[in-house]
Amino acid sequence: MLRDEITTAIRGAVMHELAAVGYSRMSIEAVARRAGVSKAAVYRRWNSKLDLVLEIVAAVAGQRLLLPDTGGLRSDLEALFLIMSRALRHKLASQIIPDLLAEAARNPQIAQTLQGVLRVNQQAMSDVLIGRAVERGELPATAAAETAVDLIVGPLYWRLAVARAPFHPAELPRLAAAVESALRVACGAPVSDERGVDLVTKA
The missing domain is CATH 1.10.10.60 (Homeodomain-like)
Structure with a gap:
């Protein structure tokens, strides 16, 4: 045993x-x-x-993030980005992820495993966030989950795991607002500024 x-x-x-x-x-x-x-x-x-x-690696990459329900899409995104930024800046993760991404380009088995577990994990995370937003009426029921994954995960992942650029928690609200607007545009929902002006129609 x-x-x-x-x-x-x-x-x-x-x-x-x-x-x-x-x-x-x-x-x-x-x-x-x-x-x-x-x-x-x-x-x-x-x-x-x-x-x-x-x-x-599959076991670690496949771990589900516990996403708190903050009551709104933008604040949900802020909470997610805070969790993601801490995970991606972890001492081990920040060294392992770039190496495995490079190795995946040479090794199909590593590439397949990483893509599989990461995509499933990211899709589940997106389903939770988008599902909540649809239930609240913040996004239409036709919101495309596949596009949502890229819009939600892409910016922060690129910044920290690929470009390895510095990121300060003070930037979280602006990033969350930008991603929220992108999600609304992608699914045809109205996008308004602080004054309530419909930015899509105005453009």
Whole structure:
């Protein structure tokens, strides 16, 4: 019977090794050494380095975010972006994500796994936010979920994970307002400024 504490130690070691040296330079020997176990303990659980990384990364990437219902689409977006920004700026995540994205361009299995779990996770998140907005009457029932995922996740993900540019929490309200407006335009809902002027009609 496999001991849970050893499995947990190996998983933690994998994440730290990925952050320290990247997928291409990571070895089972280094993972075992960091976890304080034998190589055999690793191979009893996973057949290869690729299997090991795919399972663990899929599990981490597939974790669902708990999204609070703030009562409005814009404030929901602010809450989501705050959670996302903290996750993407995490010491390990900020080092692992760019490396795996680069590796995915060379390794179809990594690409397929990342795209699969991330898309499912992002779609579920979008369904929650858009579903709430539709129920409140903020967006029409015809709102396109596929487009919503790109509009919601894209800007912050690009900023922090791809461009790796600085991001301050004070920017969250402006980002949330911009994404809310983009979602409204994408689904044909009215977009108004602070004075209640319909910006789409005015344009």
